[in-house]
Amino acid sequence: MSYQIKLDMFEGPLDLLLHLIRERQLDILDIPIATITEEYLRYLAMMQELDLEVAGEFLVMAATLIHIKSKMLLPPEELAAGEEGEPEEDPRAELVDRLLEYQRFKEAAQTLGHLESEQLLLYRRGAPAIDLEVEGPLAVSLFELLRAFREVLRRAEAPAQLEITPEELNVGQRIVTLLDRLAQESPLEFAQLFAGSRRRAEVIVTFLALLELLRRRLASARQAEPMGPIMIYRTVERVGPSGPEAAGSGQPGPPAPHQTGTTEE
């Protein structure tokens, strides 16, 4: 029995492409399609290796990339055949348009997120105090996690074949172990989670356990800057000073309210 992590709340293929473009600092309007295809397929293979539930859309995008790549290899005359005078269309144009449009809404979503944070600080009657329906807190994207994970894997002992043996390594147990560790120390740097795991299979089980913790909102992953170190926080029901916005002094709670001088009755 393999342990499958549901990814439906995570990102889609366009997110992965934008992630790769950012990671490699590529020009979105002039994407080196061979490089990006190779990288994309590498992430896809990693997700499949981990037995993450890879949505069909990821495979469709892979096919699209390969198709574009093959079109790019054709000499331009053949592309332009039949349309004289017309400038040849870049085979990437449609994909670029999709990426740009998606990026627009991603940024609009970010703006909405900021507004939401502001509004959530304004309490009012009739508003639910908590809503457990909301999905997991993943301030860093899945692909950032995968990137960091790849680094850890690289350092782990590398056998010829990747094999998960669920008999001795159990994701459920690892979840409990991780929670215990986070209870003792939070936040933990991503790489620290894997300290002591030398075997590849162990590293993988730990990573799957982490994904499950994030999905169940028992932990959250945050990052101060893009490509920076990823910190794993234990999610606590009680509000403590551990939140990112309370990252000042270790003093729990708000500063003392100051007295206003008005003493008129």
Added chain:
Amino acid sequence: MGETLDRQAVIEAVLFVAEEPVPLAKLQEILGDEEPAATEASVRALALDLEGPTRGLMVQEVAGGFRLATRGEAAPWIQKLQQVKPAKLSRAALETLAIIAYKQPITRAEIEAIRGVAVDGVMRTLLERGLVRMLGRKAEAGRPILYGTTGEFLEHFGFKDLGDLPTLREIDELIGAQKPAGSPPPAERPADASGTDPEAPPADASPEPGPPSATV
């Protein structure tokens, strides 16, 4: 007693009890004002009074009405009372919501075409939370359901109306600046979005950029 109570005090009391934003017309009716301007003047006066340093509440104009809310600065103390921070929407939910807000009325297939990924789970969450609703059905094969945002959406993000939505124009300009002049127009879309005009404004409300507005 209502006759002797100050008008502002009446508004304050009404807004305190109301669990939803109270439209100006409703306040006018309660106060028995001839003109909405008179009611509005009193609401603004109350809002101004509440801006004093000894007050923890404020009047917020949102979702076509007025409501009382605690000031943002008070949040850390309220969290001491409640011990729980309100949860935020997931990134996937925010993205889907952004697409719906700017493109409504929109079908699920059109949302998925933009996000590049299925949105079933996210849509269920948004519908359950009342942030999104069905507007009707699109006149095309299969008569797919059209979705749009709700009043709850406006409340959640503190918008007066859809005109309050931050404009996509800045983002467009940002991207447009990078785009070479000769690039193909985005109208050249695959046929899956055929018959739709994604740029068409929503029928009942326009998300065109309006003047930004905050609290009263």
